[in-house]
Amino acid sequence: MHKQARLKSYLDADCLSDSLDQTVVCDLPARQEIKRILIIKWGGMGDIVMSTAAIEDIHQAFPQAVLHLNTLPAWQSLFADDPRFERIWCLNLQQTSGRWRIYRQWLAEVAAMQYDLIIDLQTNDKSRLLLSLLRLSGRAPRWLLGNHARFPYTVRQIHALPQAHSFQILQQTLITAGIPALTTGPTLAVSAAAQTAAQQLLSQHGLTSQPFAVFLCGSHAGMATKRWGAEHYAALVAHCIARGERVVLLGGQDEAETCQQIASRHPAQVVNLCGQTSLLAVPAICARAQYIVANDTGTAHLAATTPTPMVVLCGPTNPLRVKPVGAQVVALQLDLPCKNCYAKQCSHHSCMRQLTPAQVFPYLPEVKRHHA
Numbered sequence: 001m002h003k004q005a006r007l008k009s010y011l012d013a014d015c016l017s018d019s020l021d022q023t024v025v026c027d028l029p030a031r032q033e034i035k036r037i038l039i040i041k042w043g044g045m046g047d048i049v050m051s052t053a054a055i056e057d058i059h060q061a062f063p064q065a066v067l068h069l070n071t072l073p074a075w076q077s078l079f080a081d082d083p084r085f086e087r088i089w090c091l092n093l094q095q096t097s098g099r100w101r102i103y104r105q106w107l108a109e110v111a112a113m114q115y116d117l118i119i120d121l122q123t124n125d126k127s128r129l130l131l132s133l134l135r136l137s138g139r140a141p142r143w144l145l146g147n148h149a150r151f152p153y154t155v156r157q158i159h160a161l162p163q164a165h166s167f168q169i170l171q172q173t174l175i176t177a178g179i180p181a182l183t184t185g186p187t188l189a190v191s192a193a194a195q196t197a198a199q200q201l202l203s204q205h206g207l208t209s210q211p212f213a214v215f216l217c218g219s220h221a222g223m224a225t226k227r228w229g230a231e232h233y234a235a236l237v238a239h240c241i242a243r244g245e246r247v248v249l250l251g252g253q254d255e256a257e258t259c260q261q262i263a264s265r266h267p268a269q270v271v272n273l274c275g276q277t278s279l280l281a282v283p284a285i286c287a288r289a290q291y292i293v294a295n296d297t298g299t300a301h302l303a304a305t306t307p308t309p310m311v312v313l314c315g316p317t318n319p320l321r322v323k324p325v326g327a328q329v330v331a332l333q334l335d336l337p338c339k340n341c342y343a344k345q346c347s348h349h350s351c352m353r354q355l356t357p358a359q360v361f362p363y364l365p366e367v368k369r370h371h372a
Contacts, residue, residue, distance in 0.1 A: 005334040007359050010319040012327055020172055020181070021159045027178035028143060028155070029061040034116040036066045041121040042093060044220070045279075045298025047166065048075045049305065050325065051121050053183040054170040058119060059084045061179040068113065070106075077279055081191040093126060106130060111139040119177075120146035120153070121170060128152060147173040167325050185325045186305045190280050197277070198284035205248075205271045207288075211367050212246040212271075214286050216294035216303060217262060218255025223344055225316045226296045228352050230261035235357040236293060237262060241269045243367050245290060249274050250282055251299060291365045296331075300324050309365045315351030316341050330363060 028034060039058065041051045048071065059067060066086045069079060073090040080088075091106055107130065110118070120127050123146040132152040134140040142154065147169055149157040155177050164172070171181035202208050217233045219226040237247050247266070249259040251274040259274035277285065282299060286292055287306040294300035294310060296317045304310060304324035312323060312331045318340040319331035333339060334355050341351075 005336050005354060007355070008333055008335050009363070010314075010323055010331040010333070012323075012325065012329070015165050015320050015323050015331075016168055016325070017164065020168060020175060022175060023158055024178045025158065025176045026143075026155045028117060028145070029178055031143070034062060034065055034143065036068070036113065036115050037062060037117045037119065038068050038070060038110065038113065038115045039119050039121060040070045040127055042070075042072050042127075043122060045075070046301040046322070046324070047298075048078065049186045049188065049298070049301040050167050051170060052186045052188055052305075053167065053325070054121060054174055054181070055084060056183040056187045057174055057179055057181055060182070061174075065116075068115070070110075075279075078188065081193075082189040084189075103130060103133075107134055107137070107139075110134060111137075115141050117141060117143040117145070119173075120144070121173070123147045123173075145173065145177050163321075165321050165323070165325075186301065188280070188283060188302075188305050190284055194278060194280035195284045198281045198288070201273060201277065201281070202285065202288060207246065207248065207271065210246055211244065211290045212248050213240050213364075214248045214250055214289040214292045214303065214308075215262070216250055216255075216292065216297055216299045218251040218258050218274075218299075219295050219297040221254040223316075225343055225346050225349060225352070226314075227258065228295055228313050228315075228355065230258050232352075232355070232357055233258075233262050233293075234265040236360060237266050237270060239357060239361055239364075241266060243364075245367060246271065248285065248289065250277060250285065250303075251275070290367060293360070293364070296322050304329055311360060311363045313352070313355060313360070315339065315349075315355065316343055316346070332360065332363065 068087045069085050076090050091102055135152040144153045145155045146153045157176050174181045240247050247270045249272045256274050259272050263270045263272035282302050283305045286303040286308050289308050292303050292308055292310040294312050296314050300312055301324045304326045307328055310329045314331050314333040319333050323331040336351055339351055
């Protein structure tokens with residue numbers, strides 16, 4: 001028998017450093033000529049949601065400027081009612097067929113808009129390539145900001161944070177350009193329509209007057225090693241039922257099978273809404289929950305935009321870098337030698353299989369019957 005691994009918990013105080021470098025390389029908000037700004041952010045859902053804190057700081061620093069957002073088509077709905085943006089435009093830069101045609105389209109679009117400042121919150125090989133091509137063609141604005149101290153950026157980072165939480169990498173990027181990093185968590189504009197849709201779903205299932213928990217039990221199919229598994233979540237459901245709570249399952253297409261397996265064990269007490277909500281209905285539902293239990297998945301970051309307490313279960317990914325931001329969020333991880341491997345496949349999956357429901361129980365908040 002192997003000795004049971006120690007369970008470690010992580011809060012914001014463990015994951016976010018309070019010693020960000022405050023060196024300002026260029027005070028961009030003082031530049032009166034900056035009237036039109038493009039923000040680039042593609043990435044996964046968690047990265048997109050986390051970037052909204054930086055977006056809010058940019059919005060506050062340039063109150064008279066027009067903001068445009070370039071993101072992926074999958075995330076357009078997250079910003080459909082966001083008053084901070086005059087325009088949101090999307091190209092599928094992830095597809096491989098016709099890649100260079102799309103790149104040319106992107107370059108033409110950016111050049112035509114004649115931006116005064118481009119803030120690259122993506123800062124990966126693809127965004128650097130596109131901005132390099134833009135700059136080499138002579139069609140780039142004077143000010144290009146990213147988190148790398150090299151070409152094509154004209155506002156250069158002095159200190160890199162290669163091991164930092166991605167939230168603080170975004171903050172450091174802004175500070176370098178003289179943009180105060182004051183927003184402490186993601187900020188989304190959840191429309192009235194999303195709020196109404198969430199309320200209707202909860203009413204339909206009799207959840208407006210009953211305490212309920214939300215489980216985000218899936219993950220992207222390409223990283224299934226992040227999943228705790230239907231067996232564990234089903235056991236957690238039984239614990240919730242014993243406490244007088246019902247459980248709502250949320251997720252997308254990749255999580256449908258896992259959610260169905262869990263719901264089939266407790267059909268009377270589990271409401272399976274997987275695939276039945278818009279993205280912005282997720283935080284609207286989570287805001288009404290007692291608490292949330294989630295894998296390390298993009299939807300957890302979406303749910304963390306609410307004040308609802310959340311427990312995030314990590315195994316192959318490092319909580320110090322992936323934990324959703326918020327004082328109401330605690331991340332749990334077994335202290336195993338193979339943790340933080342980021343493997344997409346694993347023969348033993350010890351980091352998640354050995355994390356038992358009994359170890360999670362103590363981190364669930366006490367039931368509060370606050371629903372009218």
